Amino acid sequence: MTAIAxxxxxTHKQTLGLVVAAELRRSLAAGGLRVTMIVSxxxxxLVGGLYLWALAVNGSAAGVSESQLDIIPIEVxxxxxxxxxxxxxxxxxxxEMADGTATGSAIFVPRRGRLLxxxxxxxxxxxxxxxxxxxxxxxxxxxxxGGLSGATFGRMGLVILVGVVDVMxxxxxxxLVATLLRRPALAVAVFLLALLVLPLILLILGxxxxxxxxxxxxxxxxxxxxxxxxxxxxxxxxxxxGWSNVVIGLAGLAAWVVAVAPFTWVLFDKALAGKE
Amino acid sequence: xxxxxxxxxxxxxxxxxxxxxxxxxxxxxxxxxGPNGAGKTTLMKIIVGLLEPQAGTVTxxxxxxxxxxxxxxxxxxxISAEWLPGRLKAETVLRYACDVNRLPPSRVGELxxxxxxxxxxxxxxxxxxxxxxxxxGLALALVADPKxxxxxxxxxxxxxxxxxxxxxxxRHQAGRGKxxxxxxxxxxxxxxxxxxxxxxxxxxxxxxGRVADLTSTSxxxxxxxxDVGRLAAVLGAHGFAVAPxxxxxxxxxxxxxxxxxxxxxxxxGVTQLKRITESLENLYxxxxxxxxxxxEL
Numbered sequence: 001m002t003a004i005a006x007x008x009x010x011t012h013k014q015t016l017g018l019v020v021a022a023e024l025r026r027s028l029a030a031g032g033l034r035v036t037m038i039v040s041x042x043x044x045x046l047v048g049g050l051y052l053w054a055l056a057v058n059g060s061a062a063g064v065s066e067s068q069l070d071i072i073p074i075e076v077x078x079x080x081x082x083x084x085x086x087x088x089x090x091x092x093x094x095x096e097m098a099d100g101t102a103t104g105s106a107i108f109v110p111r112r113g114r115l116l117x118x119x120x121x122x123x124x125x126x127x128x129x130x131x132x133x134x135x136x137x138x139x140x141x142x143x144x145x146g147g148l149s150g151a152t153f154g155r156m157g158l159v160i161l162v163g164v165v166d167v168m169x170x171x172x173x174x175x176l177v178a179t180l181l182r183r184p185a186l187a188v189a190v191f192l193l194a195l196l197v198l199p200l201i202l203l204i205l206g207x208x209x210x211x212x213x214x215x216x217x218x219x220x221x222x223x224x225x226x227x228x229x230x231x232x233x234x235x236x237x238x239x240x241x242g243w244s245n246v247v248i249g250l251a252g253l254a255a256w257v258v259a260v261a262p263f264t265w266v267l268f269d270k271a272l273a274g275k276e
Numbered sequence: 277x278x279x280x281x282x283x284x285x286x287x288x289x290x291x292x293x294x295x296x297x298x299x300x301x302x303x304x305x306x307x308x309x310g311p312n313g314a315g316k317t318t319l320m321k322i323i324v325g326l327l328e329p330q331a332g333t334v335t336x337x338x339x340x341x342x343x344x345x346x347x348x349x350x351x352x353x354x355i356s357a358e359w360l361p362g363r364l365k366a367e368t369v370l371r372y373a374c375d376v377n378r379l380p381p382s383r384v385g386e387l388x389x390x391x392x393x394x395x396x397x398x399x400x401x402x403x404x405x406x407x408x409x410x411x412x413g414l415a416l417a418l419v420a421d422p423k424x425x426x427x428x429x430x431x432x433x434x435x436x437x438x439x440x441x442x443x444x445x446x447r448h449q450a451g452r453g454k455x456x457x458x459x460x461x462x463x464x465x466x467x468x469x470x471x472x473x474x475x476x477x478x479x480x481x482x483x484x485g486r487v488a489d490l491t492s493t494s495x496x497x498x499x500x501x502x503d504v505g506r507l508a509a510v511l512g513a514h515g516f517a518v519a520p521x522x523x524x525x526x527x528x529x530x531x532x533x534x535x536x537x538x539x540x541x542x543x544x545g546v547t548q549l550k551r552i553t554e555s556l557e558n559l560y561x562x563x564x565x566x567x568x569x570x571x572e573l
Contacts, residue, residue, distance in 0.1 A: 012378055013345040022375030031363035031400065100359030103326065104369070104416075107353050108376045110325040110342040122570075272325045 023122035036088025044134035048077020070155040076165040081134040093178035094187040106272045127171030135160040166232040169253040176264040195226040228252035283332030300457045307470030309458040330522040352417030353426040357409035361471040362402030373419040387415040406433030422457045463556040482563040496552040500524035503544035
């Protein structure tokens with residue numbers, strides 16, 4: 001039973017950065033988000049790469065422009081990758097809330113705000129890293145045969161930047177929802193319902209329902225997180241096109257984060273106490 | 277030192293703690309006893325900030341736990357071994373605890389060795405027995421060599437060797453000046469290891485003090501003699517109330533010196549003479565008998 005060596009005990013305070021780094025390391029350990037990240041990058045890169053190949057092969061016949069070749073495959077790859085990552089992230093975060101991991105962390109990080117923000121930042125950083133990996137792979141596939149031109153580089157840089165920001169905000173929302181719901185099966189079900197099933201129903205209602213129902217359905221569909229995510233990932237294909245879709249999409253997603261965060265904060269505090 | 281002052285906690289209409297005040301001094305093991313549901317775990321959660329009390333304050337070395345610059349230096353806590361995630365390796369869980377407290381990764385190996393898990397540190401926790409989880413929980417509590425230890429039912433799941441090891445471990449930690457706060461519903465176990473004891477029943481402290489003082493409060497003496505009948509007559513003649521028990525007598529007096537003197541001067545002598553001490557369990561029953569009786573009514 002040896003005591004810790006005095007010189008190995010730091011006299012510094014616990015900081016947000018310290019907790020973020022610890023959360024990142026644990027998330028990347030076995031049993032964490034490592035597999036989710038590998039799968040997300042793999043699927044995103046594969047789909048984006050195939051899409052690029054399909055466009056390039058059939059491009060001249062279909063009249064595909066250079067800017068479309070630069071932008072759309074990255075948008076497709078990032079979207080698929082983000083979907084896979086979000087499902088994994090939601091399962092992981094809600095599991096950590098349910099199995100006591102978060103409560104155990106709270107004993108070491110008694111300041112709730114610091115712990116919640118650190119966990120959020122860690123999830124967002126991993127989302128950004130996943131998106132960057134997918135985007136850079138697809139960009140590399142595009143650049144190697146085509147060569148590097150200033151315009152291509154600029155367009156890809158923009159779409160990668162927008163994609164990373166979009167996925168970061170969306171992952172932040174996914175993290176907050178998973179922390180709020182706590183049960184992995186429930187959290188994933190709610191996520192898929194909100195992202196796929198509900199938008200599909202609203203889409204059908206918007207197209208086929210009577211006017212009194214179609215109009216609000218279309219409006220709600222526009223405000224759904226999935227729609228906002230896709231809208232944000234609409235980098236203009238030509239320099240004259242506007243950026244309003246990107247701005248509205250990102251702002252809408254950010255509004256969702258702001259709306260959900262207070263509920264997550266209140267329930268995070270309660271959930272950490274565990275069962276009585 | 278942990279100081280709890282007039283803490284009250286309710287969950288809905290149910291009051292779990294009612295104005296609980298207690299102090300866990302440095303350099304000693306303080307046992308915290310009470311039946312399941314008495315409020316022990318709730319109070320421990322309040323001390324480490326997992327729960328907020330409705331009233332009262334808790335300070336650890338003079339300030340709230342959350343204000344400690346490096347929290348794990350202030351308190352090491354084992355509240356529940358069930359909070360250890362089975363999907364992670366023991367090394368990963370310990371590494372996190374080291375990381376948030378600015379401790380070097382080498383500390384992980386030291387801790388695993390300290391609790392006897394160095395051979396299985398790379399395994400996922402779901403493969404651990406309850407006793408191994410308790411040891412890992414203790415390693416987590418010790419991560420930054422804290423000044424105060426809070427352990428909720430640490431004996432649960434330990435095998436006999438583990439229980440012996442834990443006793444030595446707790447005494448060692450107290451010997452190093454730490455305040456050790458240990459809850460258990462196994463009072464016989466606490467009697468062996470604790471310096472002080474606090475008894476909790478239905479959310480209130482019903483008795484507290486030094487274990488040695490509390491268990492020596494009995495006013496009875498047990499005595500054996502080659503001629504028990506003659507000894508009973510001698511003691512009775514001097515006003516002592518006696519009753520036969522086993523091979524000897526129970527004398528309603530703690531004056532062992534006088535009993536021995538009479539036995540040798542006027543009686544047949546003694547082969548055994550000892551003051552009867554109360555067990556913590558009996559003391560606890562005595563302390564709560566009124567409440568239990570009222571409940572039954």
